[in-house]
Amino acid sequence: AGEDENNNKIINYIKEMTGYDVTWIIAPRDNGREAMNMIMASGNPPDVLYTGDKNIFADYTNQGLLEPVDSFIDATTNIKTVVPASTWKAVELNGEHFAVPVPQNQFSSSGVVVRQDLLEKLGNPPMETLDDYVAFLEMVLEQKLGGEDTVPYVAYNKSMGVFELAYGLNEAYKPENGKLVSTWISDNARQMLEFSADLFARKLVDPEFAVNTGTIANEKMTNGRGALYTTGWTTVKELNDSLKDRDVGFKYAVIKPPMGIDGKPTYFNLNSPVRVYFLFPAGAKTQEAVMFLDRCISDDIRLVISYGWEGEHYNIESDGTIVQTDEAENIRYRIYYNMWDTENDFLNRVKLKGFSDGYFPMSEYCKYDVTLNYAPPIAELTEYTSALTDLRDEYFLKIITGAWTIDKFDEFVSKWKASGGEQVLEAVNAWYDTFK
Structure with a gap:
């Protein structure tokens, strides 16, 4: 009772483990782009934007609304090691990178x-x-x-x-x-x-x-x-x-x-090498936002975001397969796994949610790499x-x-x-x- 995207078991755990008290604003399903544009034009933009839309990334970059992240990446533990060079290339403009790109983890389209x-x-x-x-x-x-x-x-x-x-x-x-x-x-x-x-x-x-x-x-x-x-x-x-x-x-x-x-x-x-973009508006708290994101990628937080708590919401079988319990359906706001999702975690959910008959057969025939997916704005x-x-x-x-x-x-x-x-x-x- 009384739970929302800023007050629930998972987000409270994230706050405790990262030390950052982050306020989440969820864009409406319809007209999400318009909502983002309005908040960017408000004079008080958020510290980080999350989007899977390359057009939003391109528009904001071309308008000079975003801050490059290069000076903050060396201090990270996870981001600098898990994002491949080809993925960084897709967010590069004039030698600078204007997003933290989350590598693609879905190889079926x-x-x-x-x-x-x-x-x-x-x-x-x-x-x-x-x-x-x-x-x-x-x-x-x-x-x-x-x-x-x-x-x-x-x-x-x-x-x-x-x-x-x-x-x-x-x-x-x-x-x-x-x-x-x-x-x-x-x-x-x-x-x-x-x-x-x-x-x-x-x-x-x-x-x-x-x-x-x-x-x-x-x-x-x-x-x-x-x-x-x-x-x-x-x-x-x-x-x-x-x-x-x-x-x-x-x-x-x-x-x-x-x-x-x-x-x-x-x-x-194939899908784009970038699954989603984390964008940092100019003048925002980019360093803190990048470090928050970097901490959330760590296994101790990522596994909770993806599955809940072992023994309560899931169990791990001897072959490493993660099996959800009935209690897993009672966790709210598991949307946070969209922050950073590994291929293994994604494939586990494909199997757990019953999508195998579509995902795996189609993945055999999804092999064409679109050239402009690697282009910057x-x-x-x-x-x-x-x-x-x-x-x-x-x-x-x-x-x-x-x-x-x-x-x-x-x-x-x-x-x-x-x-x-x-x-x-x-x-x-x-x-x-x-x-x-």
Whole structure:
């Protein structure tokens, strides 16, 4: 009773062990960015900000709102040893580092899921190539597998998902012959649009693709209406739990993405080398904030933050596996493990919370390292990306759904270049010349 984010068993333990009395402000789930902007503009910013949004980090850095942390890191015990050089590189600008980056501990991102019973009804046909994928979608539609309202491929958020992957569009700016090129204006993009428009015209893609959000798409999948889907690893549990509750007798399974049009295996993107950013507003108590964070990484605090107290909230088996007790569900505010989470702790929670069926199979197919994940804030990217993305979404969506013909692609390329694309290419290549 009377507990909140600043008064509970775990945070009181953190205060006792670190010697720092920290007041926590939790941003609202909706409009969190606006809340951060308001507090930064208030004239009384916090001593540290925590965010997983690289755009927030880039904006605040480019605006000169953050203090570099370099002079404080040598005095740390943990931070200076657990953050690899590649992760530091992603928060570097002009030789200084404007965040303490938490290294990535999640090596699964997205994947392809399929209704397993439909594959079995077809005798488990190969799903190795784009042709195999299309043949599966055709059979689902023609044979009405799963029922009259089954959607062969559920696409959403203006993305064709795995089919963009097969055409090499899994990153916006890709290395090619020693420089970064835009995949959005490439011939591969044109081919992907022609391919996708054909699928849509033949009703192999959800006819509601244009208005599908992630939430709407998930609802269709949890109702068993979708045969094939591109999604994140956490969704697999959500889908299968829903199907199990409804006792429908089938589930979704992760499958390998198809070979690319170049005949090579395709992989979904690895997550950024930075999981989250700790940002320190200029004029704040940066030294104290860095030392507080460094102390929280120590095992004696980190284990309590992650699991509670051994013997009460968890036990460790002979093979080192951590098993939660029923009492673990009574600990409130375990959100603090987001401060700094190791890969082992994260994988333990994946298993404990029942996410293994999504995380581990998808991790086999998440191996593509996105080049710009290692880039520091680039002003031109911050300035133009939103408008360029809107432009791409408009043209790609209308071409795929048949509102426009593929002839409009050349117009898109011209507009993309004139709307900041050329400036972005110049800027990202200036950085890439120092990185490659």
